[in-house]
């Protein structure tokens with residue numbers, strides 16, 4: 502049995518989380534509900550491009566896993582096209598030498614890997630596959646409309662106590678327990694985690710697994726920029742975009758047209774120099790709740806809604822067009838260097854986490870140098886690079902343009918996730934980032950929050966936090 506649908510829903514934040522939430526809310530609640538989507542910056546949020554000499558490059562979230570089924574579905578349903586992330590050879594630097602270097606010959610790579618690390622790369626591949634296999638259960642649950650009231654319940658339904666345990670242990674502890682050697686972890690795994698999350702092996706084991714999935718083959722991106730998914734979702738959801746910064750949310754009693762006094766949420770926002778507000782039946786917050794990133798306060802809630810203090814790590818992405826100083830990484834000159842991505846080990850004295858050649862978002866081909874042999878490189882570093890540092894990395898450069906991010910949570914297990922239900926009809930999506938931050942994670946959180954809001958509105962408690970879903974759905978034909 503269904504209640505009358507809500508009149509108005511607010512979604513705060515038009516990144517991939519907020520726009521996909523609007524899309525799923527429209528699917529569940531139907532065409533009559535009015536959905537307002539608040540955004541204080543650009544649609545896309547941490548999915549953004551940077552334009553350099555007339556070419557656009559991904560400056561935020563750039564790669565998508567081949568098994569990220571929500572992102573895949575969006576691209577298909579919204580009529581977008583994909584490009585494959587360009588390969589290129591990868592090396593790992595410890596600041597003095599390259600501790601690992603890929604060859605363009607497949608067989609040489611296999612021999613090198615076995616020589617240096619035995620069968621650990623294969624075992625690691627299997628470990629990640631096993632985590633991914635369980636993770637994929639979420640798509641089955643969500644396609645059957647099941648929802649979860651907390652991130653912990655969601656993860657438990659996917660991988661049981663093992664998945665919850667991964668939030669409580671460091672990635673290092675998790676992999677040491679699984680029998681991987683220090684050399685392999687230092688030289689192969691820590692550098693991937695520095696590239697993807699700018700952090701050491703002290704992150705939680707779950708985000709570590711996601712990070713390794715982010716180094717799988719078959720990664721892809723959206724032609725024209727990943728942020729196009731957000732603008733297309735916004736359009737498809739037929740939501741009303743309000744350009745403004747939400748300042749606070751307050752619960753108040755309003756008398757609706759029916760004459761009934763109803764508890765509603767007043768969303769107060771600033772647009773230009775004006776302060777305005779609107780009343781909503783349901784509110785979804787799709788931005789990290791902390792002072793630096795969203796600065797939203799919750800007034801007069803009973804019980805009060807706590808202030809969240811999740812610290813987000815700063816990452817600086819710098820785009821440099823220039824000729825690499827290959828001798829910063831190896832003894833070879835540039836014309837014999839051949840690597841297009843260099844990762845760094847944790848103990849490296851280098852001031853960057855990674856550096857790699859990038860292609861424009863419209864190019865499906867391998868990146869091409871300009872006539873003088875210069876490529877466009879992207880570095881990730883914890884701090885802004887100084888001119889002196891840039892001149893260490895490059896023989897010469899034409900430009901260096903930076904984009905600074907509060908990129909992802911600073912992971913420090915045990916990682917306890919914030920609640921999804923902040924109040925009766927007030928939901929929070931970005932708590933999922935405490936398990937792992939990635940585009941697909943936000944899309945999963947958005948689908949879950951839309952289903953949760955729908956079932957709670959209609960009193961469908963049997964669709965929330967069902968135990969043993971995997972077994973139940975296995976027997977369902």
Ligand SMILES: Cc1cc2nc3c(=O)[nH]c(=O)nc-3n(C[C@H](O)[C@H](O)[C@H](O)COP(=O)(O)OP(=O)(O)OC[C@H]3O[C@@H](n4cnc5c(N)ncnc54)[C@H](O)[C@@H]3O)c2cc1C
Nearest residue numbers: 514516517518541546547561562563564747788795939940
């Ligand atoms: C440099 C970088 C590289 C990354 N690479 C990858 C990658 O390759 N693959 C991957 O899967 N993930 C990647 N990620 C992570 C991914 O980008 C994020 O997990 C994802 O984009 C988060 O989306 P979101 O919608 O949850 O949050 P956001 O994108 O942060 O969206 C929140 C939105 O809310 C708005 N907002 C905030 N406060 C208010 C307010 N008070 N009022 C109104 N609006 C407000 C913000 O302006 C923002 O647009 C990367 C992130 C960064 C920074």
Ligand SMILES: CC(C)=CCC/C(C)=C/CC/C(C)=C/CSC[C@H](N)C(=O)O
Nearest residue numbers: 563564565566696697711714715939941
């Ligand atoms: C959620 C699952 C199962 C998989 C996602 C895997 C994935 C794509 C992880 C990447 C996460 C991330 C935050 C990457 C940041 S750096 C990305 C890229 N290599 C770049 O150079 O910009």
